[in-house]
Amino acid sequence: MLEAPKEMNDTTLHVRLRKAFNEMRTKTLTRQERSEIDSFSFHGWSMNNDDWFRNLASYREALDGRITNIMYAGYQKEMNAGQPQEMIKLQIISKEITSPFIREYYQYQQTANILKMNDNPAEVDSLYKNFMAKVTNEVYRKSINEVYANLKKYGDNQPAPDFEFENVHGAKVKLSNLKGKYVYIDVWATWCGPCKREIPFLTTMEKSFAGKNIHFVSLSVDRQADKEKWQAYVKDNQLKGEQLITDNDFNVDFIKKFNINAIPRFILIGPDGKIVSANAKRPSDPALQQQLNGLL
Structure with a gap:
């Protein structure tokens, strides 16, 4: 049974605790400090657990966060050069995720997002071909095919669909x-x-x-x-x-x-x-x- 906390004699304690907490939260961390904290947070934690990925929304959310952490910790040069975050995440996914099921899911999500916002025909073609060469999931392939076909049929200089x-x-x-x-x-x-x-x-x-x-x-x-x-x-x-x-x-x-x-x-x-x-x-x-x- 849980015990109720003892009454605090120091009435300013909660104020000092809140101040210390706020200072901790607002502190600007160096890249090394952030990397160390991330390594502690995810120590012994696998990015390739198929069962957890299929059944736990909390795991999928944590994995999203882990990919973002890796991007900010190790890809500052690419980000500063203006490379889109979605493209950087594709690199991380290919490098860090070995589970075919999880990797193809993320490849699909990132590729779909990039294609839908990309107006460079050469980049679109390259991304599409790369995806189709690597991903075997037929549901994902069909969806990306539809996105790609729409880009070609309803891209610049093509007749607009009516409404x-x-x-x-x-x-x-x-x-x-x-x-x-x-x-x-x-x-x-x-x-x-x-x-x-x-x-x-x-x-x-x-x-x-x-x-x-x-x-x-x-x-x-x-x-x-x-x-x-x-x-x-x-x-x-x-x-x-x-x-x-x-x-x-x-x-x-x-x-x-x-x-x-x-x-x-x-x-x-x-x-x-x-x-x-x-x-x-x-x-x-x-x-x-x-x-x-x-x-x-």
């Missing part, structure tokens, strides 16, 4: 009916903080290009159950442009064909209906203003 969604007034809007002008699409949701931080920049851009040959479309992936919340947000914040909502959040063909699983995401389509940029710059990026000035 038909409801606007904030209840009318149906088709993308194909907007041909003749550039179309800048903002895929967002009311629950997405980074999305909402882009709205003031988008509003400024809409004013800057008013009367020019461009439509600004905001496509919400809010759930249909939250449709009224979306309508209220648009109204309360006086959002301009064409405000649309999908009829099944992320689970619609247009979103899937662009491999969108994270938002905000921006797409620029030309007057001819072809994709100018499947992964366009954000409104907060000055490069977008420069691009649109050149086009318009």
